[in-house]
Amino acid sequence: MAIAKKAVVWGLFAGGGTLTAFIYPALIALFLLIATGNVPAGLQYEQIHTFAASWVGKAVLFIVLFLSLWHAAHRLRVVAHDFGIRKDKLIANAVYLVATLGTLMTAFYLISIS
Amino acid sequence: MSRQPYVRPISKTTWYMRNGRYKIYMLREMTSFLVVFYTFLTIVALSTLAADSPAAWQNFISSQQGPGMVVFHALALLYFLFFQTFPWFKLAPKAMPVQIGEKKLPGSYIVIGHYVAWVFISAVIFWLAGAL
Amino acid sequence: MKHIQADVVIVGAGGAGLRASIAIAEANPDLEVALISKVYPMRSHTCAAEGGAAGVKRSDDSLEMHFNDTVSGGDWLCDQDVVEYFVEQAPRELVQLEHWGCPWSRDEDGSVAVRPFGGMKKERTWYAADKSGFHILHTLFQTSLQHPSIKRYDEFFALDLIQEDGKCRGVVALEMRSGRYFHFSGKAVILATGGAGKIFPFTTNGAIKTGDGMAMAYRAGVPLKDMEFVQYHPTGLPGTGILLTEGCRGEGGVLVNKDGYRFLQDYDMGPETPLGKPVFKSMELGPRDRLSQAFWHEQKKGNTVETAWGDCVLLDMRHLGAQRILERLPLVHELAKSYVGVDMITDPVPVRPVVHYMMGGIDTNINGETPMPGLFAIGETACGSLNGANRLGSNSLTELLVFGKRAAATAAQYAADTDGPANQADLDEQAEAIVSRIRELLQCNGDETISGIRREMMNSLEEGAGIYRDEEGTEAACKKIAELQVRSASIEVNDKSNVFNTDLQGLLELQNMLDVAECVAEASNARKESRGAHQRMDYVERDDENYLKHSQSFRQPGERPRIGWLDVTITRSQPGVRDYSGGKK
């Protein structure tokens, strides 16, 4: 017997969970600010573009989005299971595919920002 | 054979209705929908930056405004705090206990440490975003 | 009936049975061991032992001292060759447990810690907080899992022994979950079924301690030895009888009466020792028999505290402080809080003596051999005469290990040297007869009840064979038990189910208890002296001339048992005075 590959996705899940717990409240709060019409200065096009174009910015954004995607993907797989959907293989393929797509999109957009 | 063990049926789809503990757990797990939502929302925002178009960014920002969105984000924030952030902090010492010498560091210290870090990180994000 | 063939059949999977099974599996993995237990192994009552296990550890201690403490503690009724072997093997066995993973408490330097115990001259009790027996049992159980030659039969109730030409050949057992009967054939049978405290109304013993093994051996013609010696533990919680370990006193807890006076000094165990500084073998660290007897006198003098559960004295631990109590005695702290609502950190706990341990049991020698070839016995169910007239606290757990291993070796050798039965058909017939007896029980009707007869048995023993005894009382108890034996034939088993029939099990256990109770009462009646745990008000002195002997109770179907006497083996310690004044006298 050997350690299942789940070890890998679980690692991403745990890392992503910690990250979202720390960061997503602030992220949601920013969207809330935007929704109220008080767009903060840092979220003006110039500033945010500069940030996303920097290597640090790219790295931060990539890690956050990547881990969050995989965190959510793994949890959704469990949620499906908990709701009684017992096609685990299919569900796993679906959620991880979406996470992969999201990851690729993130990478593609980040690379294109210059 | 006289034995005939009785297996109590358990519903694969509604088992979590049985007690409050399970319901809270399910609510916790479903925060993943929010994570998906906000992650992709952010990716959409990135796409406008990638397109190198201030107008597209502005469009995106405008599309996110309005009372409906305020209510939605406010509720999402509360839900997320109470079912993802706080539980995650609460459970953190279980996954990574800290032992110094003979004594386990009380879990509450680790939890408090998480809250402090969280406030700090949030402050940094707001500061970066120019909201502070 | 299902037939199971094994080389060695072990009945009982407590500390003793598990230790023996591992010993056999280690020595010879080709020998098939059938390990039968009426409960899952980790439910065995060894789990309840709190205080610890004795074995010489410190350099200021010696085998000689452990020997002397044990022999004088046992009021010279110990077989001294047995004690010699025991003290010598004890440390090795305790280290063996350590190698198997037992979470013994540790000293600063990382070596195993030892604590003082009643009747001991030095700290030599190895402990794992106050759950020593629990950890020993689980360590043994978990260790046993790696041996495929040990086949477990959990929740099988052993009924009776099978014999051929006076040799033990196996045992019949009932599978509780199915109601099926199993015939276990073995070249050697080891009984490790534990004690029989449940014959008394107020005991630290669990529900399973009904003396089944003793009764099985007794019915098969094997004598029970020294049955008059029943140990009362001085500190049981009133109501439930839950034990507060001797470790409480070892750590420095003191016993006071209703006036807050440390009454033990009035009973030859003084002078008073400073609070929180216990002195070996004096005051609270006197032996159990003396402490329990002191309670009895205090009660007679009206010095006890009245509680909702009857008369008590108080165990005061407050001066130990919260930290020490919570670190060393977490379980008893919780038990006292839950069951009598007292927090021992802030208040003294009401306690009273409670039946705890049977010094007597199936007659065995140093090898665990009974007089019946092929039948062995170990643990509390056996009487290998280590404990004499009064067991020293913490010697029993070690006894399970030392003699569990030794008896296993003897039994394995015996099994290897012995041929199969000459006449299998005859054995099968015996097995059928045992099963028919049980089937008949199920057909009985009458208006007696299990709980009714049990209550009468307990009360008559408490009255007639309690802490203090006299002729009148023991006679009455003997008669009462004989009467109950007869009346128990008209108990109706209401439950007719084959599946997990605890009603039937209750009746079988009651019958076993009656057999054991009979021996306790008769042997108490026969021993006309006072020694250790056996105190006669009509014969207050120890009488070495006539009674430096083991009693043996032989069953005589339909009659009262015959009591025989057996010499005590003395090697180097002649009977002397038991001095518990801490050497002050």
Added chain:
Amino acid sequence: MEIRQIELEVMRYDPEKDKQPWFQQYTVPCQEDWAILDALNYVKDNLDTTLAYRWSCHMMVCGSCGMMVNGEPSLTCKTFVRDLPGKVRVEPLENFPIERDLVVVLDDVMQKLHKVQPYIIRKDDPPPEGVEYTQSRGALAKFKQLTMCINCMCCYSACPQYGLDNNFIGPAALALAHRYNLDSRDQGKSQRLDILADHDGVWDCSFVGACSEVCPKHVDPAAAIQQMKIDGALEFWKQKLGFPGGES
């Protein structure tokens, strides 16, 4: 002592008579300091000798008296009448097949306890006979809490993942494995992780946490399992990257 009447609603099932379980009512005059187990014993001795249930020690240490009390997996010798309403429902532990009345079938969990190799595994020789290992108090404190498990199986009864899929090794057995993994005398961690971190092992736990909430001995199997997930993930990479499977 005060006597309080309790309506005890007990699940009954006799496979030789009943198609499915049903409830029987008993009125039990309880003393104020009684545990539910005492009430059951009262029923057994005075009202109905056919009631089947397991118990032995009556001191929270043998682990045999686990049952559902008002829907919560509990040790009945540790659950006191004084803390309960006047009507108490007692059922056999959930997530296990019912053998008879309050007695459940434990074969599955017994096998699981076996499967996780709960004994000291050594690569090096142990110290010679009669010589103990040294183990600092700190090293003992690392796994001490995990040795407290009495195998009452309340945690299995509380764990929905075990209820939904019995292949999951489950809380107590995993906690037991972790106990040995953390023991400074043991060297079998990587060998054990091969079993524990395989399918049906730690990954099937979704950290519901109910196991720890009901555990009468505060073993906290949920924590042990999460720690093992971290160990498993590290071990996975260690093996993938070809580090020798040493001890950490």
